[in-house]
Amino acid sequence: MSFADRLYAAISTKGTPAMVGLDPRFDRLPEPFRAHAKAGPKQAADALIEYHRCLLDVIAPHVAIVKPQSAFFEQLGEHGFRALADAVQSAKDRGLLVLMDAKRGDIGSTSEAYASTFLGGGWSDAFPASDALTVNPYLGEDACEPFLEAADRANAGLFLLVKTSNPGAGCFQDHGEPPLADIVAQKVADWGANRLGSSGWSSVGAVVGATRPEELAHFRKLMPHATILLPGFGFQGGTAEGLSSAFNARGEGAVVNASRSILFAFERKDLQHLSTWQERTEIALLEMKQALKPVSANPA
Amino acid sequence: MSFADRLYAAISTKGTPAMVGLDPRFDRLPEPFRAHAKAGPKQAADALIEYHRCLLDVIAPHVAIVKPQSAFFEQLGEHGFRALADAVQSAKDRGLLVLMDAKRGDIGSTSEAYASTFLGGGWSDAFPASDALTVNPYLGEDACEPFLEAADRANAGLFLLVKTSNPGAGCFQDHGEPPLADIVAQKVADWGANRLGSSGWSSVGAVVGATRPEELAHFRKLMPHATILLPGFGFQGGTAEGLSSAFNARGEGAVVNASRSILFAFERKDLQHLSTWQERTEIALLEMKQALKPVSANPA
Numbered sequence: 019m020s021f022a023d024r025l026y027a028a029i030s031t032k033g034t035p036a037m038v039g040l041d042p043r044f045d046r047l048p049e050p051f052r053a054h055a056k057a058g059p060k061q062a063a064d065a066l067i068e069y070h071r072c073l074l075d076v077i078a079p080h081v082a083i084v085k086p087q088s089a090f091f092e093q094l095g096e097h098g099f100r101a102l103a104d105a106v107q108s109a110k111d112r113g114l115l116v117l118m119d120a121k122r123g124d125i126g127s128t129s130e131a132y133a134s135t136f137l138g139g140g141w142s143d144a145f146p147a148s149d150a151l152t153v154n155p156y157l158g159e160d161a162c163e164p165f166l167e168a169a170d171r172a173n174a175g176l177f178l179l180v181k182t183s184n185p186g187a188g189c190f191q192d193h194g195e196p197p198l199a200d201i202v203a204q205k206v207a208d209w210g211a212n213r214l215g216s217s218g219w220s221s222v223g224a225v226v227g228a229t230r231p232e233e234l235a236h237f238r239k240l241m242p243h244a245t246i247l248l249p250g251f252g253f254q255g256g257t258a259e260g261l262s263s264a265f266n267a268r269g270e271g272a273v274v275n276a277s278r279s280i281l282f283a284f285e286r287k288d289l290q291h292l293s294t295w296q297e298r299t300e301i302a303l304l305e306m307k308q309a310l311k312p313v314s315a316n317p318a
Numbered sequence: 319m320s321f322a323d324r325l326y327a328a329i330s331t332k333g334t335p336a337m338v339g340l341d342p343r344f345d346r347l348p349e350p351f352r353a354h355a356k357a358g359p360k361q362a363a364d365a366l367i368e369y370h371r372c373l374l375d376v377i378a379p380h381v382a383i384v385k386p387q388s389a390f391f392e393q394l395g396e397h398g399f400r401a402l403a404d405a406v407q408s409a410k411d412r413g414l415l416v417l418m419d420a421k422r423g424d425i426g427s428t429s430e431a432y433a434s435t436f437l438g439g440g441w442s443d444a445f446p447a448s449d450a451l452t453v454n455p456y457l458g459e460d461a462c463e464p465f466l467e468a469a470d471r472a473n474a475g476l477f478l479l480v481k482t483s484n485p486g487a488g489c490f491q492d493h494g495e496p497p498l499a500d501i502v503a504q505k506v507a508d509w510g511a512n513r514l515g516s517s518g519w520s521s522v523g524a525v526v527g528a529t530r531p532e533e534l535a536h537f538r539k540l541m542p543h544a545t546i547l548l549p550g551f552g553f554q555g556g557t558a559e560g561l562s563s564a565f566n567a568r569g570e571g572a573v574v575n576a577s578r579s580i581l582f583a584f585e586r587k588d589l590q591h592l593s594t595w596q597e598r599t600e601i602a603l604l605e606m607k608q609a610l611k612p613v614s615a616n617p618a
Contacts, residue, residue, distance in 0.1 A: 090431050
């Protein structure tokens, strides 16, 4: 079953395109994990493992997919990679799909090495395979090929960076006429054209910031079969408003990621009447699902 | 002392701009490491640690700097990060500078996390700091800022991808008029302008493939104070021919990387009269230094 088909089956089951980013910031973990994380890299990794298992217990009933951000784990070196592997496996064990947000990009056999690390097909017991991977396209089409081939072999998905959620994304992505992001989007559409699942969606997706709803209809048109990953919901300022052009009438077409607005919810003043961080996290997640309902149901 | 100043002091001492890439391919290691690497990820990492210590003993007397390619290590998951950390530390212990080739790129606090992992300033004992890091600029200027700030704090260097060594690099990097790569090169020049060491070189460098000598003079002009990393020498087809426009009269201005032509030299038929892989590796390295002599001395 293709990644896209697995994704839309899971989204249909869970009833939401919401995705939770696993971006552990050591100074913003709930206790006792925060205290444990201060004891050193090994202890911090142990704390992350325990934390993510608990967090995933909260998340798993509600969403289809999670997105671990490799950068925050890598800070702990080898210990961080151990914690990242555990988070991936723990998510899979709970029936969640996993999109590894590592934004890798290189050439030839180096791209192959990254692709096999994160999507499988390499040293199979060294690191658990994710269902999809984010890829930086700057190095060109031939540099992306090894990722596409590895994804094909593993029935995995890719999300190419097209237009990112940061304020200065246009600096290079808007360069030229048509803008570079459009050229990348066209490649995403081309690569996806013969990678359509029975859902009608391709397994080659694109990242377009949820912070830029005004551009969504445009990118949807350029990539009619690509799932759009919309990061930046919540903390970065993205709202449900205006995201509907990414979705079809069945509520398919995009996944919406929130990280800090979910992960830091346990600190929210208005939720302190709830005694555990898990309850506060769950409330924030239910709020996000609620906010996305009119958008992803796309009543139009 | 700035990264650029440390680099040119070391290049002057060793008398060459040659750099060796540490790109361990498990099926192309000399024995007994190749056999050990087959036993599983942990054993493969142990083999890589031992191999790189031996390899660095060969390399250290001859060059200023090495470039570990993170991708090949990451294939072993947590074990790979342990082997990568050991390679970095072993290189530093032997007086070598280390350019971490991880081609990271993300936004905001995620860029910060990557930068502190590889350049220091985060969990200091989790991973040894490298002297410099390769960065993918696609996400924009604000996305590169955290890398610049971390490099400033650590007296480290950056090498931004401008025009890569793969045949299809132009796919996105040549988009627009002027081409995107020129726009990135201009940013590299701007970022470097107030980061000049007493050598006159900035610590913000650029990657331009050694496979494209015809473009070198152009990029040198756009980035007069940036050290250019020229990957692709040897195996990828890059030769000393035509690289001289990257260098000034003192042989400064660029580092030239070779990976496979050095690492696989132990398999060369014409070197089988030498009994150890180390001797064959050393010969290949001396050949490279010799080939670069007329270029980097720049008799013009």
